[in-house]
Amino acid sequence: MKKRLAAVFLALTLSLLAVAGAVGAEKSIVIGLGSDALFMDPSQQDETITNTMGRYMYDGLLNNNALGLPEPALATSWTIGDDNLTWTFTLRKDVKFHDGTDFTGEDVVYTIDVNRTTLNKNFTSAIKEVQVIDPHTIKIITNEPSAILLESLASLRILPKAYRTKIGDAAFNLAPMGTGPYIFEEWVKEDHITMKANESYWGGAPAIKKVTIRPISNAATRTAALLTGEVDIIEDVPVRDVDKVKATEGIEVVDRPSERLIYLHVDAHRPQGPGIIGLDKNPLTDLRVRKALSLAINRGSIVKMIMNGNAYATNQMVLEGRRGYSDKIAPPVYDPDQAKKLLAEAGYPDGFKVYLDAPNGRYPNDGQVAQALASQLTKVGIQVELRLHPKSVFFDFVRPGDKSSLVMTGWSEPIDVGEMASVLFYTRGKNPAKGGSNRGHYANPAFDDLIDEAGGTADPAKRGEILERAAQMIVEDGGIVPLYFQQDLYGKKKNVVFEPRADKSILAYEMDVK
């Protein structure tokens, strides 16, 4: 009997050792994200989680680094011709797709053609033509000199032409394949995505061999999954839970300024504002009223009380380091008395009434921030009627700009002020490709000229200067009232090595488990 027990004990010990050994050899990680990927085919839509999955299984000609700046990936080098329009890219040799076929210039041409027909077409709009010179050299010709071609290319994931045309795009979305550091294994929608390491990745084999992505949309559930050890790392820790998570043994919180700006879109030019209540003119057309708007808002209190300190009050449109961040833009000032004075000077000593349209549940604590704005604006006389919309209807409600004069919303800009402004603040109707989401109908010809000028400038430094002038112009003109940049908050086990990225992707390739 004793012998048998000893044997059982020995067997148990050995199997435990074997398990421990296997764990030691095979590093794996479970990542909890706020939502599922919309697509596994990265050409379908520019959406955060879809883009993240694009980074796991695919590469671009360029890949953005952690700061959001494009770096050589499948293209190793490039030159610009004297005409400022013709770009010649040298492609990496020895790169294979996961099925073993070689990556060539044909795949680049195919990728750009596919993206021209999807929701990603803004990334290809600068490109006129792509020519294959030899399997590892291509020429890209742009419509006009472009300073953002490299950024745009970094947003395109290279698709396998032979494989994707063979199985069709619907099947490809369910059985994706690229050249990236991880190989697709399984996708059960709204439950998990699993991937294994690509041992022959051109950039070197990943340290973490197995990755599981778990979409957990409820923030409290996501936090709980981390605290119970079910997942190793999560994104978007709720701001009020940060202290609790920090206090938990073996778990820590890391943060990074987010590229997402929360701001007010102001109806600055239309003589009659659809969101103005009980007046047949639009007080917001008066610069003094727009200035009062910004002066009345106590950004510091919103950051401190509602965001629990996890945000950055700002008067800028983009983070420092991005083109269009300007030192000449003064930091935001909170001065309700001055705001009242300006309103009185503009002829509204008793203020006026206006709707504030804001989302509820789209951004962290957005509904509460909107309430605080309503309260602060009402104090100086801008009496706000708050209209909170669920996230499913908010964007359809505000996009045409025909129902509101004051909109609180967010924008995450990965390139620069020029890209942001041409979507959000370029005069509507002047250029079909621009101003599509100009919810406040901002219409300033001088501003449009600067954006156009930046669009035709190939030198990034020069483009930066122009965009700084543009940003200063619209902020001082009160067409936008920047409020704060969010903070990206991640919770992780202490043994997970992780640095937050500008694009908010959690990339296992850059991580390790100790």
Add this chain to the structure above:
Amino acid sequence: MKNRLGNFFRSELFHNFLRNPGAVIGLVIVIFFLVMVLIGPFFTPQNPYDIGGLDLMDAYKPPMWMDGGERAFPLGTDEQGRDLLSAMVYGSRISMGIGLIVVLLSCVIGTFLGLVAGYFGGRLDSLLMRLVDVQLSFPAMLVALFIMAAFGRGFGKLVFALTIVGWVLYARTVRSSVLVEKKKEYIDAAKLIGLSPFPVIFRHVLPNILTPLIVIATIQVGTVILTEATLSYLGVGVPVTKPSLGLLVKNGYDVLFSGLWWSSVFPGMFIMLLVFGINLLGDFLRDEFNPRLK
């Protein structure tokens, strides 16, 4: 008048009431809430619905007996810097107002349709009762949620949604009572002297079926208050700038696990107390008016 009041105090109902501590407590609670919502707003330190009067820097202050609490905010503040006590007084006002209005409306509509269906019978009866059946086969909360999701937030819409949900109960009860009453001799007598149907229904049938109605209506006030609180909790009830008790609980619940317990616990206790009081009273009335329990 004096004589009638005297009769009431000498009645069996009043006698039993005094001997039932639950009923007395229930009535005291209900009267406390009634007085509070009627005159409370004149005494609260703050008008929580005046968004211009709120200061964000007062947000999440603890109750005054805790560290960091202030006398100005006896029970602490919520996430917008609303004084919780004031917000609860105003919130009770909305909760009770909606409860009473909805019960009144659904009682009137349900009773009328129930009387008509029961008295006339036939096709009208079948039609109305199948409608009731269909509606009762859906959970009331689901129907209310659907209506609120379709029309958006607001007091009027809440009252509308809850009335739509509520009338069926009265219609069903009244109809069955009418079916019993209309076979009785006094109805035949009323018909014989040549009264047309509606005078018979309202002057003779209605007074005799009032007791079950009173019982249901009393208990329903509590149910409606709970339904309103649930809808507001789910984010489809009252506007966020005018929180009811349910919405206060919801706002507080978001931060409950961060240690800021007061902003959900106090409003939650208020809902509980109010519904508890109404139910005690309703139970007493049911026991009194139900002949089978005597």
